[in-house]
Amino acid sequence: MTAPSSSATTSLPPALPRPESGAKPRSSREVYRDLLAELLPADERLVCLDSDTGLFDGVDFGAGSGRYLNVGIAEHTLMGAAAGLARTGRIPVVNTMAAFAASRAIEAVKIDIALNNLPVRIMATHSGVSAGHLGPTHHALEDLAVLRALPNMTVVVPADAASTEDLVRQALEQPGPVYVRLGRNATPDLPPGPPVRLGEAQVLRWGTDVTLAACGPYPVHAALAAADLLDADGVDATVLHVHTVKPLDVETLLAVVPRGGTVVTVEEHWRAGGFGSAVAETLTELIPVRVQRVAMPDAFVPVAGDQKYLLERAGVGALTIAARARAALARPRRAAR
Known part of the structure; x- marks a missing residue:
């Protein structure tokens, strides 16, 4: 993997079209996955680190394929590697289940990422009880308490497809670490409202x-x-x-x-x-x-x-x-x- 060149893209591509009224509901993790597939080839700063989630099976990252790395089911290693990449000027986007981000990997999130205020994006899927069929080991009902307690950490919870896209784009440009809580299941779009801006209800x-x-x-x-x-x-x-x-x-x-x-x-x-x-x-x-x-x-x-x-x-x-x-x-x- 080469270091990002001085000509690396620093502005993100235009937003994807918002779903038309009556469009089939989508999950926030699917919206994020498709958005990342669009962004990764265009921005040499971005690196996608996966923990064998299966979310990217069949996804073609095109020119960004060399910046997709699957480290396997090793969440602590995932966070440590992301911290190291962030130190080199990359923007690592790490992928795991919310239950593991807030428990198994939390020491590395605290010491390697939050303590050093590094621009790592933790994309946590299967939040809440969206993995209800797998039982308490895979429920994430403590993650907001854990992650919001960490200094330097931004914590984001999109509620529909459109807000997921807007908030992920904005999260990628934040200076420090960001935790994005994503759902597993499709949910309807919210009614129209004010523009979605990170930090503004x-x-x-x-x-x-x-x-x-x-x-x-x-x-x-x-x-x-x-x-x-x-x-x-x-x-x-x-x-x-x-x-x-x-x-x-x-x-x-x-x-x-x-x-x-x-x-x-x-x-x-x-x-x-x-x-x-x-x-x-x-x-x-x-x-x-x-x-x-x-x-x-x-x-x-x-x-x-x-x-x-x-x-x-x-x-x-x-x-x-x-x-x-x-x-x-x-x-x-x-x-x-």
């Missing part, structure tokens, strides 16, 4: 009574469905697609959540330390606000099943979100002393 729906802040494909769709349920009761909900967990968009949160207001966070993650915790930690330091967290309970998932079934079984769905919002709004606030 998208307001998908405006309301005045309660804020539903969601992170990830199923949670965002569930929040939108919950807003419809609340609307039938005369409750007006704002819905936020918070795709960047770190750095959290505090400015938008403060703009949509009034003092003394209520926020319901929704995520495909254990309650401890994840997106909901990030919102609660941030807002309660700044304004008096009530934060309700809808997330996976503090237990290993005891059954196998598909992603949607496991989420609904755990109460991460529209009915629970709406119920938590109604209960919070109905509960009297304790008077200030």
